[in-house]
Amino acid sequence: MKKLLNVVLFAVLCFILGSCASGKHIAYFQNADSVSLEASKGLFDARIMPKDLLTITVSTTDPKAATPFNLSVTNTLNSSGVLSTGGGALQTYLVDNDGYINFPVVGAIKVGGFTKRQCENAIREKILPYMSKTENPIVTVRMASFKVGVGGEVKSPGVYTVDQEKISVLEALARAGDMTIYGRRENVLLVREDSTGQKSFHRLNLNDANLINSPYYYLHQNDYIYVEPNKVQAQNSAIGSSVTIWFSVLSVVTSVASLVVNVLR
Known part of the structure; x- marks a missing residue:
């Protein structure tokens, strides 16, 4: 009976240690010293997509020449429906499903699929005919709605705005406080939607x-x-609040087994 009691106690100990053990493969980029980075050369440029919001600024030597192209939001309705002054914030332009924006004076301009630089050049070409030959306008475009989402086994899941219009997977995870110890580093899921609305999954x-x-x-x-949870976290979630009950049951079983051993001595 003593042997049985020892077996039970050993099994309980193994269960506890097994449940609390950290998953393997915690470190990122474990083979970094043996990987060639030749294919990673080149700077990343985001492409403008439907439903993007753009801020567009036109600068000229004569401020009056740029005024028709720099619309500002001066009057808005607040939550109470009262008209208030917006402080001269720049008007944003919504890219429609066909990749066009409706720009002042010139009308529709195709910008979908363009990089920021290509968009600036396209707008500049459209507005040049409306300016004097001595003007050399500078067009500045910014993506006002560049956002990415991070969820699952991270410390701070959420949607994050990217001001610099460039962010890597590692940077996105860092903004979310990085993965918890229970996140599966070898099987992170990326959900992407292209300019046609087609969704895709990438591991x-x-x-x-x-x-x-x-x-x-x-x-x-x-x-x-x-970020998917690893097996340890999945098991912990499945056990949930029943853990206390199971430990209570094991405690009772252990006490009964100990009592039986003492009686049979």
């Missing part, structure tokens, strides 16, 4: 340094990163 292995050479290392606007 990323953050243990492998080859990720830096991947076309999915840099995120596009509206990408969503989901």
